[in-house]
Amino acid sequence: MKILVTGGAGFIGSAxxxxxxEHTQDEVVNVDKLTYAGNLASLQSVSNNPRYHFELVDICNRAELDRVFAEHQPDFIMHLAAESHVDRSITGPSDFIQTNIVxxxxxxxxxxEYWQTLVLAKQNQFRFHHISTDEVFGDLPHPDDVCADQVAYLPKFTEQTSYAPSSPYAASKASSDHLVRAWCRTYGLPTIVSNCSNNYGPYHFPEKLIPLVILNAIEGKDLPIYGKGDQIRDWLYVEDHARxxxxxxxEGKVGETYNIGGHNEQRNIDVVKAICGILDALLPKETSYAEQITYVTDRPGHDRRYAIDTTKISNELNWQPQETFATGLRKTIEWYLTHQTWCQHVQDGRYQGERLGLNS
Structure with missing residues (x-):
């Protein structure tokens, strides 16, 4: 197959x-406009492979997209290109509307229009896979809000959960999900949607929690925790997500949605403390890295808990995450410690760990 991946220079896209x-015989056409979070250095290991092709294209540029489709004749589309940082969406929502919706x-x-030109066999084979987030669902009841004996029965997001996005980012992704489903229902375009939980792993741009904490810790900077740090996320190792x-x-069915999670609900404060503990062992200093933890004002509309029910993808597609949070987090930290050149390159002139998302 020839697979067109949008946003293939980003974190999840590059994985x-x-x-x-590395694991199939398929070809890949990577369509990316290389914003601040896109980095071709993340694809250095495959960049010379004859089955890999790169197109520097903005997905809002219809003429260029038409050219790419005509030239490469893809069998599958895997759409990951998106603005994805909640804090940035609070400060500047217009970029999220433009990229994620338009x-x-x-x-x-x-x-x-490309699909309609294909012969019937190719039309039946064609897939448009839209990759989205669990943030479209809003948030879930938190363990602190229920009796201890009820914690085990707290709900998780399923494919039937109603949408209730809280941030401009989440609302823009919810909008794009609805567009994809409408194009399937109205035009018959063979689409599939997947919604994932928080990803982490190598090559993650350091505006997100885990890479930011790792890099701030080893640089001796504060480790900022929003509010009390009691927000709960389900953490998914990025290579498990790629699989x-x-x-x-x-293997998925046209018109269906699949939720993808890591089976790892963790409070943000516990994630940060776990990072500090691993760094204490791998890169010890006179005091614990945990002493760098500071608490800052929470961001507006911060969801308290996300959790994914993966029953459907497990039963229908036989997928399970391979990494536990402990094994995945250690691999992630070890990667950042041995790839400081990559870290310095992506931060150079783009992002220095400053606080974003204070504008409500």
């Missing part, structure tokens, strides 16, 4: 591209 090139619409229209995405696009 997906590396997985496809960009998805433009890609859908390009794909639809799941390939399963969905190759």
């Amino acid at each position: 997906l591209v590396r997985f496809i090139i 960009g998805t619409f433009t890609l859908l229209e390009t794909a639809r 799941a995405l390939y399963k969905v696009v190759t």
